[in-house]
Every structure is written in C-alpha cells, then in structure tokens.
Amino acid sequence: AQSVTQPDIHITVSEGASLELRCNYSYGATPYLFWYVQSPGQGLQLLLKYFSGDTLVQGIKGFEAEFKRSQSSFNLRKPSVHWSDAAEYFCAVGAKGYSTLTFGKGTMLLVSP
Amino acid sequence: DGGITQSPKYLFRKEGQNVTLSCEQNLNHDAMYWYRQDPGQGLRLIYYSQIVNDFQKGDIAEGYSVSREKKESFPLTVTSAQKNPTAFYLCASSIDPGSYTFGSGTRLTVV
Numbered sequence: 001a002q003s004v005t006q007p008d009i010h011i012t013v014s015e016g017a018s019l020e021l022r023c024n025y026s027y028g029a030t031p032y033l034f035w036y037v038q039s040p041g042q043g044l045q046l047l048l049k050y051f052s053g054d055t056l057v058q059g060i061k062g063f064e065a066e067f068k069r070s071q072s073s074f075n076l077r078k079p080s081v082h083w084s085d086a087a088e089y090f091c092a093v094g095a096k097g098y099s100t101l102t103f104g105k106g107t108m109l110l111v112s113p
Numbered sequence: 114d115g116g117i118t119q120s121p122k123y124l125f126r127k128e129g130q131n132v133t134l135s136c137e138q139n140l141n142h143d144a145m146y147w148y149r150q151d152p153g154q155g156l157r158l159i160y161y162s163q164i165v166n167d168f169q170k171g172d173i174a175e176g177y178s179v180s181r182e183k184k185e186s187f188p189l190t191v192t193s194a195q196k197n198p199t200a201f202y203l204c205a206s207s208i209d210p211g212s213y214t215f216g217s218g219t220r221l222t223v224v
Contacts, residue, residue, distance in 0.1 A: 009153070032211050043117075043203055043215030044156075090155065094211040099144045099163060100171070101211050105155040 002027040002093050004104035012110040013081050021076040021107050023091030032094040033074040034101065035065055037087050044090060050074065061085070086111045115140045119204050119216035125224045126191065126198060134189045134219045136204035143208065145187040149173060150201040150218075159202075162187055191221065199223050 003026045013019050025031055032051050036044040048059025055067040065076045074091060088108045092101040117138045126132045138145065144163045148156040158171030162181040176195025181187055187206075191198045201220050205213040 034211050036213075041218070041220075043119075043205075043217045044213070045215070046212055049212060092211065096210075099207060099210050100146065100158055100161055101213070103148075103156040105153060 002031065002095065002102050004091050004093050004102055006089075006091055006104035006107050008107045009105075010108045010110065012112055014112050015083055016080050019076075019078045019081045019085070019109070021089050021091075021109070023074045023076065023104060024072050025074065025091070025093045026072065027093055027095065029095065030069075032096065033065075033067060034092040034094070035059065035063070035074075035076045036090045036092060036103075037061075038090065038106075039087050047076070047089075081109075081111055083111045083113070085109060117204055117206055117214055117216035119202075119219050121219060122217070124219055124221045126221060127224060129193045131190055131192050132221065134191070134202055134204075134221070136187045136189065136216060137185055138187075138206045138214075139185060140206055140208070140214060141184070142206035142214070143184070144206060145181070146205045146207075146213070147171075147177075147179065147187070147189045148203045148205065150203055156203065159189065 005024045034049045035047040038044045050057050050067045088106045090106045091104040094101045120135045146161040147159040160179040162168035178190045203218050204216040207213045
C-alpha cells in the first residue's frame with residue numbers, strides 16, 4: 001500500500017523568504033506525485049504533478065518540486081513567498097493504472113509580514 | 114466555465130437521518146470521487162467511479178452509498194449507519210490519473 005508523510009503540520013515563513021515543504025512517500029514502483037493547495041473552506045487546486053522524466057517540475061503560482069527517488073521525497077519549493085500563499089498544502093501519491101490518490105495530512109503555511 | 118458544483122455548502126443532519134450531498138460536473142470527465150476531510154487527517158477516499166453505472170469502495174465506505182446514473186452526477190448519501198458524519202466532504206473529477214478538479218465542498222454537521 002502507498003502512503004504519504006508530510007512531517008511539518010505548520011510552517012511559518014516571512015513574506016519574501018524562500019519556502020520548502022517536505023513530502024516523503026512510500027510506494028514500491030515509480031509513483032505519480034502531486035501537490036495540491038487548499039484555501040480555508042474551499043476545495044483543492046492542483047499545483048503541479050510528476051509522472052516521469054525531468055525530476056524538477058514547474059507548477060502554477062511560481063511553485064516547483066523535485067522528485068528524489070533515493071530519498072523517496074517530493075519537496076515543494078518557492079523562491080519568494082507572498083502573503084496570498086498562506087493556505088494548506090497537500091502532497092499526494094498515485095500509481096500507474098490507478099486513478100485514485102493517497103493524500104498526506106497536509107502542511108499549513110502561515111506567512112508573516 | 115466548466116467545473117464541479119457541490120451543494121449544499123452547509124448541511125445539518127439529525128440523528129438517524131439519511132442525507133444526500135450533490136456533486137455535478139460539466140467537464141466531461143469519466144472519473145469522479147468522494148473524499149472526506151477531517152482536521153489534521155488529510156483526505157480519505159470514500160467512493161469512486163470510473164464510468165457510468167459502476168463505482169468502487171474506497172478506504173472508508175462504511176455508512177455511505179453512491180450512485181452514478183449519469184456521467185455528470187455522482188451523489189453521496191450519508192446514511193444513519195455512519196456514526197461520525199460531521200466532516201467536510203469533497204467531490205472531485207479527473208480525466209488524467211491524479212489530476213483532480215475539486216468542488217468547493219459540503220460541510221456536514223450532526224445536530
């Protein structure tokens with residue numbers, strides 16, 4: 001069975017500072033990996049996804065993530081955080097041939113002025 | 114614009130009552146999903162459907178039921194057998210594996 005761990009429940013970053021949100025997965029084969037963002041009381045929005053190929057993937061809103069097979073990680077990064085990035089971020093893993101995802105428990109990002 | 118519509122946004126259920134949450138999409142996606150979200154627990158899969166008239170149980174299907182009579186619609190019924198139904202319910206659809214489009218959710222509260 002696949003699983004996702006997001007080690008940080010909350011992270012606070014100053015506006016303009018860089019951001020890295022951690023995600024570790026457990027899956028026997030090559031996973032499909034995703035990052036989603038959720039604003040309070042809303043649904044989730046897809047930020048980026050990795051299926052294969054280049055291990056550094058670019059997403060919307062200036063986010064990027066790097067797949068590191070040796071570390072079973074798919075960390076999300078942004079060089080300069082804006083106050084509007086404050087939200088909850090979810091990492092998810094899927095498998096080839098299956099449409100369902102397993103989500104992590106989320107990391108809440110707080111942005112300080 | 115295409116998207117997913119969930120209704121109602123807020124729903125209150127009395128003990129022993131069945132309630133149905135609506136999910137409609139106009140994206141022409143084949144696959145649809147229901148997830149339950151509890152604080153600090155992430156999203157857990159209740160049911161999913163990859164084609165009309167077919168659906169599969171997810172990880173926490175007990176106390177829930179679904180139907181998929183039309184491609185556009187995937188309603189979720191929370192039955193009286195679900196002992197702890199208070200949660201935020203999210204519907205999603207997809208055409209590519211894992212690339213979900215989510216609705217804005219229904220918050221269900223037991224009163």
